Amino acid sequence: MSSDVEKNSKKGLMTRLTHSGGNEAAKRTAQSVSVPKVVPIYMSSVFSFDDVPSLDGVYDGTQKGYVYSRMANPNYDALNEVLTQAEGCDGAVSFGSGMAAIVTAFLANVSAGDHIVASPVLYGGVYDYLKNEAPRFGIEADFVDFENDDLERHMKPNTKVVYTETITNPLMEVPDLRKAAETAHRHGAKLIVDNTFATPVICRPLEFGADIVVYSATKYLGGHSDLTCGVVLSGAENISRVQKLATLYGGIPGPFDAWLLTRSLRTLELRVRQHSDNAQKLAEYFEKHPKVEKVYYPGLPSSPSHAVAAGQFDGGLFGGMLSADIVGGEGGASRFIAACESVKFVPSLAGVTTSISYPAKTSHRAYTREEMDRCGISMGQLRFSAGLERIEDVIAEFDRAFASV
Numbered sequence: 001m002s003s004d005v006e007k008n009s010k011k012g013l014m015t016r017l018t019h020s021g022g023n024e025a026a027k028r029t030a031q032s033v034s035v036p037k038v039v040p041i042y043m044s045s046v047f048s049f050d051d052v053p054s055l056d057g058v059y060d061g062t063q064k065g066y067v068y069s070r071m072a073n074p075n076y077d078a079l080n081e082v083l084t085q086a087e088g089c090d091g092a093v094s095f096g097s098g099m100a101a102i103v104t105a106f107l108a109n110v111s112a113g114d115h116i117v118a119s120p121v122l123y124g125g126v127y128d129y130l131k132n133e134a135p136r137f138g139i140e141a142d143f144v145d146f147e148n149d150d151l152e153r154h155m156k157p158n159t160k161v162v163y164t165e166t167i168t169n170p171l172m173e174v175p176d177l178r179k180a181a182e183t184a185h186r187h188g189a190k191l192i193v194d195n196t197f198a199t200p201v202i203c204r205p206l207e208f209g210a211d212i213v214v215y216s217a218t219k220y221l222g223g224h225s226d227l228t229c230g231v232v233l234s235g236a237e238n239i240s241r242v243q244k245l246a247t248l249y250g251g252i253p254g255p256f257d258a259w260l261l262t263r264s265l266r267t268l269e270l271r272v273r274q275h276s277d278n279a280q281k282l283a284e285y286f287e288k289h290p291k292v293e294k295v296y297y298p299g300l301p302s303s304p305s306h307a308v309a310a311g312q313f314d315g316g317l318f319g320g321m322l323s324a325d326i327v328g329g330e331g332g333a334s335r336f337i338a339a340c341e342s343v344k345f346v347p348s349l350a351g352v353t354t355s356i357s358y359p360a361k362t363s364h365r366a367y368t369r370e371e372m373d374r375c376g377i378s379m380g381q382l383r384f385s386a387g388l389e390r391i392e393d394v395i396a397e398f399d400r401a402f403a404s405v
């Protein structure tokens, strides 16, 4: 009998079952001369201390350690470290979803009585939040076409945030970030940019004057359709405010999702290059197809956003997302979706396989028909997420699907 077993032999079975292999085992592992090559998944909601001064030390930052996993956890820290490296900035705060990240970034910068100016073409959830939820807390939002309207005219003394997407969902427009940042800053407002479609491989909005970058990491950063996460990235001052709210609102990701996203980020650049190459080929294919009325992709020289995109994007890459108006409106779009076999109808994006979404019926449901018409979101418009496959196989499938339209 080992001395440990002997020492505890008088204790009840439930005591031995609940105490052995716990805190002390974790401490022994931490003291080991070898360390795991990959940060393991720390599925622990809370951390224990030997004494009160150790806890005080962790709270005041003089000792390294963790307290409670809603505040931080080793997987959360490892994830934020990789994200910070990818974006090249002071800090990252990751969240359990893109919406949690975006709403927390807003709330860190506005109070009741403040005003947000946002692009009218946005992921529908953010549009819904700004239009229908933020006003309940005294936060007013106006939607302004950054390219065709004068942003300056819509800035008010209480405007605290200007918000746009690097590549807008679903019209793939690319706003001039430097111009938007200059206008925001002239009025004492911050520019927050959703860089979900571009990723840091293609564009780093902070380099163009943005103050805060947000992501739905559920998309390219995750890249395998198996996790839901979000991120806020910025300089130290903004990040410490966002971190405080993340802890108070309780939006940070669990250890498993944080671990999975860290793993996914290792291959981000390779994936985004392939997604972009495939999207470029799909856009060129659609542009020539008689059953496509209009293609939306900033990599096409015919795109009104091409010049701005070429100036803001790296490596001749324009991202993996594109949209196309299919002839026949809703009927044409529905028949095309139904005729596809391996290319699935998926109301998300950025997975390893090419997929189709239908913005008017999914991500942009919060828009009224009039709002969609005003923005140019049509009933025949499908949004494509180019996957990592050999794209000729996808094009052959689309050729067959178009025959049914």
Ligand code: PLP
Pocket (backbone or CB within 6 Å): 097, 098, 099, 100, 123, 125, 165, 169, 194, 196, 197, 215, 216, 217, 218, 219, 228, 229, 230, 348, 363
């Ligand atoms: N931003 C963009 C551009 C999106 O497409 C989405 C979701 O589709 C979001 C934000 C919201 O992210 P999540 O679904 O991870 O909350």
